[in-house]
Amino acid sequence: MAGIEIRNLRKQFGDLPAVDGVDLSIRDGEFLVLLGSSGSGKTTLLRMIAGLERPTAGEIHIGGERVDGDVPPRARGIAMVFQSYALYPHRTVFQNIAFPLEASRTPRNRIEEKVRWAADMFGITRYLDRYPRQLSGGERQRVALCRALVRDPKVFLLDEPLANLDAKLRNTARDDLKQFQRQIQTTTVYVTHDQVEAMGLGDRIVVMEHGKVRQVGTPQEVYEDPVDTFVATFVGQPPMNLLAPRDASLPPGTLVGFRPEHLLPRSVFGAGEELATFRFAVRRVEYLGSDRYVYGAVAESAAPEATVIAKLPGTIPLTIPEGETHEFAVPRRLLRYFDADTGLRRRP
Amino acid sequence: MTSRRTLADREDVLGGVMLAPALAYVVLLVGVPFFLAIALSFSNATAGSLSFQWTGLGNYAAILGDPIFLRALQNSVVVTVATQVLVIILATAAAQVFRATFRGKRFARFVLLLPWAVPVSLAAIAWTWIFDSTFSVINWSLKATGLLHGWLYWLGDPALALLAIIIVQAWRIFPFATVIVLAGLSSIPQEIIEAAIVDGAGFWRRLFQIELPLLLPVVAVAVLFGVVYTATDLGVVYILTGGGPANTTHVLPTLAFQRGILGADLGQGAAIAVFLLPFLIVVAVAMLRLARRAEVGGAAR
Numbered sequence: 001m002a003g004i005e006i007r008n009l010r011k012q013f014g015d016l017p018a019v020d021g022v023d024l025s026i027r028d029g030e031f032l033v034l035l036g037s038s039g040s041g042k043t044t045l046l047r048m049i050a051g052l053e054r055p056t057a058g059e060i061h062i063g064g065e066r067v068d069g070d071v072p073p074r075a076r077g078i079a080m081v082f083q084s085y086a087l088y089p090h091r092t093v094f095q096n097i098a099f100p101l102e103a104s105r106t107p108r109n110r111i112e113e114k115v116r117w118a119a120d121m122f123g124i125t126r127y128l129d130r131y132p133r134q135l136s137g138g139e140r141q142r143v144a145l146c147r148a149l150v151r152d153p154k155v156f157l158l159d160e161p162l163a164n165l166d167a168k169l170r171n172t173a174r175d176d177l178k179q180f181q182r183q184i185q186t187t188t189v190y191v192t193h194d195q196v197e198a199m200g201l202g203d204r205i206v207v208m209e210h211g212k213v214r215q216v217g218t219p220q221e222v223y224e225d226p227v228d229t230f231v232a233t234f235v236g237q238p239p240m241n242l243l244a245p246r247d248a249s250l251p252p253g254t255l256v257g258f259r260p261e262h263l264l265p266r267s268v269f270g271a272g273e274e275l276a277t278f279r280f281a282v283r284r285v286e287y288l289g290s291d292r293y294v295y296g297a298v299a300e301s302a303a304p305e306a307t308v309i310a311k312l313p314g315t316i317p318l319t320i321p322e323g324e325t326h327e328f329a330v331p332r333r334l335l336r337y338f339d340a341d342t343g344l345r346r347r348p
Numbered sequence: 349m350t351s352r353r354t355l356a357d358r359e360d361v362l363g364g365v366m367l368a369p370a371l372a373y374v375v376l377l378v379g380v381p382f383f384l385a386i387a388l389s390f391s392n393a394t395a396g397s398l399s400f401q402w403t404g405l406g407n408y409a410a411i412l413g414d415p416i417f418l419r420a421l422q423n424s425v426v427v428t429v430a431t432q433v434l435v436i437i438l439a440t441a442a443a444q445v446f447r448a449t450f451r452g453k454r455f456a457r458f459v460l461l462l463p464w465a466v467p468v469s470l471a472a473i474a475w476t477w478i479f480d481s482t483f484s485v486i487n488w489s490l491k492a493t494g495l496l497h498g499w500l501y502w503l504g505d506p507a508l509a510l511l512a513i514i515i516v517q518a519w520r521i522f523p524f525a526t527v528i529v530l531a532g533l534s535s536i537p538q539e540i541i542e543a544a545i546v547d548g549a550g551f552w553r554r555l556f557q558i559e560l561p562l563l564l565p566v567v568a569v570a571v572l573f574g575v576v577y578t579a580t581d582l583g584v585v586y587i588l589t590g591g592g593p594a595n596t597t598h599v600l601p602t603l604a605f606q607r608g609i610l611g612a613d614l615g616q617g618a619a620i621a622v623f624l625l626p627f628l629i630v631v632a633v634a635m636l637r638l639a640r641r642a643e644v645g646g647a648a649r
Contacts, residue, residue, distance in 0.1 A: 052542050074548030086543035090561045099557075103548035147547070 002063025009058030020211035033202030079148035439525035532566030
């Protein structure tokens with residue numbers, strides 16, 4: 001059990017800074033998700049914690065011990081699950097799970113005991129004699145988790161472990177993973193580009209872009225109080241609407257942001273709510289079963305052509321004909337303001 | 349629009365046409381001589397005469413009672429096996445070196461491949477000088493470093509001469525094996541190697557428990573090629589020792605050549621050459637099964 005301290009960590013690949021001055025403090029037992037698109041440096045950051053990549057500068061402390069520099073992966077008390085699972089194809093499931101124990105010269109009977117314990121935990125005991133190629137994607141993923149678990153690591157490092165599963169399986173796998181982490185309470189760093197995974201799994205989310213940390217916070221903080229326009233539009237599907245309002249009461253260069261699910265027909269709000277109303281020219285309506293996405297433009301925007309999206313839950317049965325203008329509104333308390341130049345959040 | 353079918357449309361015919369040259373080559377230059385050799389081994393045919401008589405197993409009886417032949421058979425086995433062992437060790441080590449990035453890697457790789465590209469006869473002549481009884485650079489070097497006190501007559505001593513043959517054969521084949529092993533290494537996913545590192549495996553554990561087992565099918569191919577190259581090679585032994593001293597370093601191809609062509613006894617030469625056959629078949633079958641097993645990974649169990 002251990003927390004991780006990362007101080008001003010940098011990694012340069014040639015001229016390209018992959019990780020550009022990251023400070024991060026990961027608590028003991030926390031499930032931390034590194035979220036970013038490809039090239040954001042999230043995987044490089046994880047690999048530096050693992051010891052597979054050597055930092056150009058900065059410090060990494062695991063459990064109070066400084067490990068950047070010459071501490072090899074095996075001495076860091078970490079276990080890692082790779083995106084491809086990286087199972088050893090010529091070894092049975094048992095031999096795969098036993099491998100880290102053999103490497104640490106664990107006695108034979110103890111290996112047997114630990115492998116069975118881990119396999120039991122993930123319900124793969126009956127596959128122990130099979131080879132990886134004889135298993136389905138979900139089973140392989142569980143073998144990879146078992147192999148990581150038997151080492152009793154201080155920290156779990158997971159690199160997109162659900163990315164290779166099909167969509168149906170991913171939901172169950174996500175639930176299993178979270179249950180498992182709650183049970184063993186080991187510090188976990190999880191890399192993903194999938195915001196649904198990030199929101200669903202993370203105690204806290206680290207949003208990364210271009211090697212820099214944009215925001216660290218709980219899923220709720222990141223979603224409701226994004227620190228800048230990048231986080232505002234990166235997290236959330238469809239992304240947050242951003243528009244430059246023609247509103248004299250706001251300082252110049254202010255962007256107003258609101259979530260699509262907060263932009264609703266004026267008529268659904270009660271009288272007590274303080275509202276910002278918009279004349280919403282509906283261009284197209286997408287019926288998605290549980291929701292409808294309404295695409296259009298608002299007259300209150302300085303750029304009246306910019307697309308604004310409203311997400312109407314199925315519980316609002318109003319018909320919204322295409323090509324007409326409707327009165328829509330957002331509760332004022334849900335509006336977020338940003339600086340148009342820096343993209344940073346502004347408090348009104 | 350014409351609907352006439354051209355040759356290119358007729359896949360049934362096209363396949364046969366395209367296979368024909370290769371098939372003709374194999375049948376005429378491999379198949380016919382092969383069966384001719386087997387037929388001749390049961391005859392008393394001689395070079396320079398077209399008439400011969402069938403002698404049944406006479407040639408086989410003669411060579412099986414011949415200590416020179418038995419020695420050649422033993423040498424063939426020893427040289428082939430020892431060479432492959434040496435080649436696999438050298439190739440695995442060289443592949444590990446060439447996997448790393450270093451300055452001058454391209455040049456080093458070019459130099460590495462030279463032995464394989466040099467004609468056998470040319471290389472063997474160079475090696476006769478290296479092993480020369482008077483001018484041997486090996487002896488000179490050993491003496492200069494104080495490791496050798498007497499003098500080694502490399503090609504004059506039967507055991508040393510055999511060792512010399514093994515060294516040259518290994519030197520000749522290991523570049524090729526290195527390239528094969530390198531290709532095999534690069535086909536191992538990087539994540540598997542990294543998983544092994546994270547799992548705490550050091551260099552040797554990674555090499556013996558992860559990399560080599562995964563390389564097995566590829567190494568088997570390298571060994572198979574190596575066995576065929578070594579067992580059927582005539583040039584190295586012929587130029588290096590000529591089968592000497594006193595017929596102690598003959599291998600099957602050199603003895604077959606000496607008896608069949610130089611000695612004009614085609615029948616006996618053919619019989620000697622035929623002994624290569626079961627040897628190579630056993631090796632080929634064993635290697636292919638090994639490769640298959642590694643590929644299937646016990647799925648049939």
